[in-house]
Amino acid sequence: MAGTTQKRWTSGQAKSRRGTEDPWYIRWILIGVAALFAGVFLILPLANVFGQAFAKGWQTAFGSLTDPDTIAATKLTALATLISVPLNTVFGVAAAWLIAKFEFRGKAVLTTLIDLPFSVSPVVTGLVYVLLFGLRGYFGPWLDRHDIQIIFAVPGIVLATIFVTFPFVARELIPLMQAQGSDQEQAALTLGATGWQTFWHVTLPSIKWGLLYGVILCTARAVGEFGAVSVVSGHITGITDTLPLRIEKLDKEYNSVAAFSIAALLAVLALLTLGLKTWLEHRQQRELDLAQTSSDSPDEH
């Protein structure tokens, strides 16, 4: 509705310059600055990644991806992602449900806590885990006695990834679920549905695009996380190196083709994510619009 009014208004004013419109040279200067900025800081580095990766031909580039240590790093990254994303999805849905549909004491505290990983530097996060589970940490001696290793091992990497990607799903769902309210769920209850049936048949279908969007962002971050993982990993080649850590190591070893080949792989993943994200944003906006077209605006048809 707003769109059509605006359109009509603009077309009516098409010939005369609008009062709020700047002269042409200002527009072109602004567009130029934006394009230059994007070119220098975004497109050029990205092109460089692919350029460097393929500097010695396709074979070398793909060959460096099949290096056993790189394969091990790929597996570890996949493992950390496959554990942290489902966990954070379940947690995110539960937390968003709790915050959006219920009133309780400490709600503000929980909302702030969910945002904590956004505000804490990843390196600090890593250090906190070292302080807790490292040999000299609080639980270190106990863990050592029971032969459990967390820091400089896979569990530490998974924990750090979970912490860093903690807010993505919840943050995405809270505003959506708040806009939707709990009327539909209550209606399902009066029709005899249990809480679980209500969640499965009513809540989940109405948040699915938002949820998927959150999961995509969460996955992208889990794959790309460097700081926190770097602190807890210990950089043991072939054992505790994730893909981003592997890139850093190869780069330091002056193996730029291999480093950039992996970087190119991550860049492709990022571009895919970006495409998916754009499409999902569109779907999700529709979901949100639907949530807001409540039944009190009866006659658009």
Place this chain on the structure above:
Amino acid sequence: MSIELRNISKRFGDVAAVQNVSFKVAEGELVALLGPSGGGKTTVLRMIAGLEQPTEGDILIRGQRVNDVSVQKRNIGFVFQGYALFKTMSVADNIAFGLKIKKWPQAEINDRVAELLKLFGLDGLGKRFPHQLSGGQRQRVAIARSLAPKPSVLLLDEPFGAVDAKIRQELRDWLVHLHDELSVTTVFVTHDQEEAMEVSNRIVIFSRGNLEQIGAPQEVYERPSNEFVARFIGVLNVLELRVEHGVARLHELTFPTHGVAEGSNLRIGFRPYAVQISPDLSEYRYRATLKHVYFLGVQLRLELETPSGLTLRTRITKDEFVRLGLAEDKEISFQIREYRVLSRDGFALSPEVSAVHQLPSIAENI
């Protein structure tokens, strides 16, 4: 199915939303819960449904205490204020939802959905989604959905609140017909007294969490149990009189004292139809100017202003208005045919005491 509330109270934290409310709804009745917003009527409806738990008191459906019966097991149909249709489901799927949950066989579900679509005038709309429907259609889908599993009680929260005036009238008539046809015990919440009067067999009036009166529409209109009800159901002119020199008086208007002591106050109220007017200035006792005329169709609402600035409201038919040759700003004479004493010295009176008092219709001084 009969519903009974016994000494129901509900508190939200420190706020008492409903206070010691008791009433019965007989099998097959159509009852309105009426009151201003914040009166507690929706809370009462939600407690009957099981969406809220009473803090005190018992709720009985067909004589069985249901306080501990969950909302799923109470076998009620509930229509929400904004309809709360499932937005990701088609109309047919919305209606079928309760049946699927109750594990009806698919063939019976299909038959029931088809039957309801027909009954509710939604033929051919089964595949549409809620956002593709008009307000009136959405409302009918919401009612069809709630009735699909054959509930023993139908509860509606402000069912006509979200549609425009014309459709609202259609839906009212339609609800009455539907109730006649299905004769399911129905309770609905409204803040619109006209709607309550028109649709229901009986009205339960709430204000600030208290039950003010319960009765048939005509009963609560003609014999309101207190000033709140009298003012809420229809229009009421209220005058605050002071007893001086043996008469109760407000400016030029005088009434009998009704035993109120000299210097004390007396509050009276009267309906618009109790005010008689005439273009003949000598016919009735008081003078006034016809300040405003509001056309309501067959009836007109008039606002009189006395020389001392009092405003009184009255009603007259259009034919009468024309016959008397009335017009805005015209001088008229009037009298108050009957009235009710609302309170003495600030104390509200019971309905028996505040019986209607007739005034002699000739222009004489009291």
